[in-house]
Amino acid sequence: MSTSANAYNAGIMQKTGKAFADEYFAEENQVVHESDTVVLVLKKSDELNTVVEEILLGSHKAQNPTLIVEDRAGFWWLKANGKIEIDCREVSELLGKSYSVYDLLVDVSSTIGRAYTLDETFTITSELMGLDVKLQDVARA
Amino acid sequence: MAISAATKAATDALAVNHAPVSVGAQEVHRWLQSFTWDFDKNRTKYSTKYKMANDTKEQFKLIAKEYARMESVKDERQFGSLQDVLTRVDAANRVHPKWNESMKVISNFLEVGEYNAIAATGMLWDSATAPEQKNGYLGQVLDEIRHTNQCGYINYYFAKQGQDAAGHNDARRTRAIGPLWKGMKRVFSDGFISGDAVECSINLQLVGEACFTNPLIVAVTEWASANGDEMTPTVFLSIETDELRHMANGYQTVVSIANDEAASKYLNTDLNNAFWTQQKYFTPVLGMMFEYGSHFKVEPWVKTWNRWVYEDWGGIWIGRLGKYGVESPASLRDAKKDAYWAHHDLFLIAYALWPTGFFRLTLPTAEEAEWYEANYPGWYDMYGVVYEEWRARGCEDPNSGFLPIQWFIENNHPVYIDRVSQVPFCPSYSKGASTLRVLEFNGKKHSFSDQWGERMWLSEPERYECQNIFEQYEGRELSEVIAEGHGVRSDGFTLIAQPHTSKDGRLWTLDDIKKIGCVFADPLKAL
Numbered sequence: 001m002s003t004s005a006n007a008y009n010a011g012i013m014q015k016t017g018k019a020f021a022d023e024y025f026a027e028e029n030q031v032v033h034e035s036d037t038v039v040l041v042l043k044k045s046d047e048l049n050t051v052v053e054e055i056l057l058g059s060h061k062a063q064n065p066t067l068i069v070e071d072r073a074g075f076w077w078l079k080a081n082g083k084i085e086i087d088c089r090e091v092s093e094l095l096g097k098s099y100s101v102y103d104l105l106v107d108v109s110s111t112i113g114r115a116y117t118l119d120e121t122f123t124i125t126s127e128l129m130g131l132d133v134k135l136q137d138v139a140r141a
Numbered sequence: 142m143a144i145s146a147a148t149k150a151a152t153d154a155l156a157v158n159h160a161p162v163s164v165g166a167q168e169v170h171r172w173l174q175s176f177t178w179d180f181d182k183n184r185t186k187y188s189t190k191y192k193m194a195n196d197t198k199e200q201f202k203l204i205a206k207e208y209a210r211m212e213s214v215k216d217e218r219q220f221g222s223l224q225d226v227l228t229r230v231d232a233a234n235r236v237h238p239k240w241n242e243s244m245k246v247i248s249n250f251l252e253v254g255e256y257n258a259i260a261a262t263g264m265l266w267d268s269a270t271a272p273e274q275k276n277g278y279l280g281q282v283l284d285e286i287r288h289t290n291q292c293g294y295i296n297y298y299f300a301k302q303g304q305d306a307a308g309h310n311d312a313r314r315t316r317a318i319g320p321l322w323k324g325m326k327r328v329f330s331d332g333f334i335s336g337d338a339v340e341c342s343i344n345l346q347l348v349g350e351a352c353f354t355n356p357l358i359v360a361v362t363e364w365a366s367a368n369g370d371e372m373t374p375t376v377f378l379s380i381e382t383d384e385l386r387h388m389a390n391g392y393q394t395v396v397s398i399a400n401d402e403a404a405s406k407y408l409n410t411d412l413n414n415a416f417w418t419q420q421k422y423f424t425p426v427l428g429m430m431f432e433y434g435s436h437f438k439v440e441p442w443v444k445t446w447n448r449w450v451y452e453d454w455g456g457i458w459i460g461r462l463g464k465y466g467v468e469s470p471a472s473l474r475d476a477k478k479d480a481y482w483a484h485h486d487l488f489l490i491a492y493a494l495w496p497t498g499f500f501r502l503t504l505p506t507a508e509e510a511e512w513y514e515a516n517y518p519g520w521y522d523m524y525g526v527v528y529e530e531w532r533a534r535g536c537e538d539p540n541s542g543f544l545p546i547q548w549f550i551e552n553n554h555p556v557y558i559d560r561v562s563q564v565p566f567c568p569s570y571s572k573g574a575s576t577l578r579v580l581e582f583n584g585k586k587h588s589f590s591d592q593w594g595e596r597m598w599l600s601e602p603e604r605y606e607c608q609n610i611f612e613q614y615e616g617r618e619l620s621e622v623i624a625e626g627h628g629v630r631s632d633g634f635t636l637i638a639q640p641h642t643s644k645d646g647r648l649w650t651l652d653d654i655k656k657i658g659c660v661f662a663d664p665l666k667a668l
Contacts, residue, residue, distance in 0.1 A: 025481075032456055102211045
């Protein structure tokens with residue numbers, strides 16, 4: 001079992017019975033607590049399995065060690081601090097075929113955080129896009 | 142001939158913004174936005190007390206061509222899986238019978254939500270003034286049409302390929318008698334399409350979709366897979382691939398009003414009302430379907446809720462917006478209590494009222510009772526002992542002459558319906574956040590289970606006039622009502638609903654119900 005704070009069953013989720021109830025109903029847990037993390041749910045598919053194994057668990061994990069990837073039957077569940085970014089030009093090279101950011105969106109099932117696309121990059125970030133940070137359009141050719 | 146102002150604007154825009162030479166989707170998107178779209182004086186039929194900004198962006202930069210290509214690939218993958226490999230391996234008959242019943246409720250109810258979301262997002266398209274925001278809402282209209290079809294299709298697939306088609310094939314005909322239908326209409330219909338347009342967006346997109354679709358459409362696939370159901374992950378995870386854009390639409394609705402003075406006055410109240418409205422139904426119903434409608438348990442429902450609703454939606458969506466004045470919902474404490482107990486309360490009542498449903502329910506086994514007690518200390522003394530008594534009295538056997546609702550009557554535990562949420566509750570036998578409140582208006586009594594719904598009712602009581610089953614069928618005998626409300630199978634006398642999923646157990650008929658002599662009574666008349 002992962003000990004990362006970002007794991008699917010991290011923190012209180014490892015407790016059971018009364019111990020879980022005590023923390024769940026504790027006074028400090030009766031309001032929401034701001035979180036700097038993001039969650040991504042990827043539908044399992046030929047392409048997304050490769051993206052997870054070769055890119056997210058490879059170079060991305062090396063850059064952001066807080067990234068956790070868990071196999072939840074039909075989908076991959078990911079959680080990380082800050083952001084998760086997938087460059088579809090890199091995926092395209094890996095798969096050996098044309099693969100746009102809209103091909104990626106075919107199998108991106110859910111997001112918690114601010115997700116957006118820019119050119120061929122998909123990003124999910126904890127930043128408040130449109131409020132703290134301006135959403136950009138693709139640069140003119 | 143003079144040219145129109147719109148044509149002149151387009152001509153002027155083209156003069157400085159030449160059509161892109163490439164066919165890159167995002168370049169085309171940027172080019173489309175460079176036209177002088179004139180929506181800032183937008184007239185709408187669907188007004189809002191907020192002023193939506195005119196420069197709100199759409200996060201995914203979709204154009205019609207890429208949208209259509211993307212969605213057609215999703216459909217090819219989904220229908221290809223269902224019609225090829227899943228049919229070949231007889232997947233529908235590998236589903237555990239208890240879970241087969243849960244999917245009757247989940248997929249039929251989600252279909253209603255998706256259908257109403259078509260209207261809701263059409264309304265938002267009409268209300269918004271920013272071109273990109275309109276574009277996001279318009280894409281969602283098309284998504285919701287797709288989702289309605291998907292939900293209808295999975296019911297059709299279960300009915301055609303699987304076991305016990307009754308309930309999968311025509312659930313809506315029971316909508317008058319089933320006590321879960323009206324609450325579902327409150328969250329999935331009224332909450333999405335009635336009243337202030339931005340409030341509807343908060344209900345549908347910021348709470349319904351950004352918060353509750355994660356347990357309803359994502360986490361449900363874990364439970365489905367664990368219980369042998371591989372069709373639901375195929376369809377529901379495909380549905381959810383559109384939901385991320387809907388969540389972004391809801392967030393951008395908030396972005397569009399963030400600088401409006403009205404937001405500082407009304408947004409927290411509207412968010413709290415939407416959160417309570419949605420959780421009041423989703424929390425107990427999903428918990429009941431997951432835990433009581435499965436054989437193999439993934440995890441306690443309260444943990445699913447704690448992860449997706451409290452920690453992640455609460456922390457990542459609501460918590461991050463704190464610096465813009467968005468507060469933790471005031472009703473969160475009661476919602477958390479409900480997430481721990483309300484699904485147990487609801488199952489007790491749902492099982493007691495089983496003949497009015499369109500699905501089969503099963504009492505917890507001894508092994509399941511141990512699981513419940515381990516995960517919800519205190520469960521056995523409250524609920525376990527009652528199920529043991531009902532089982533001992535033969536509640537599953539048509540010859541027993543015992544319906545569990547009799548136990549509530551014998552023990553003076555009246556069951557009421559909350560006027561606002563339409564969720565049944567029993568204030569004298571409950572561990573969730575329910576207490577009885579009764580108010581009178583226009584000569585009629587109304588029961589409420591909590592202060593949050595009561596507050597909403599007090600501000601617009603005319604909105605919540607839906608008759609509940611106790612008022613509608615006051616004085617009527619139960620088997621007559623079931624027959625009138627189409628609660629029977631194609632033979633005309635066997636009930637769709639049953640209190641067991643055993644292949645060997647006898648199925649209850651209208652005659653079995655009739656001989657018990659159960660008559661509807663409105664508990665408010667006794668007060």
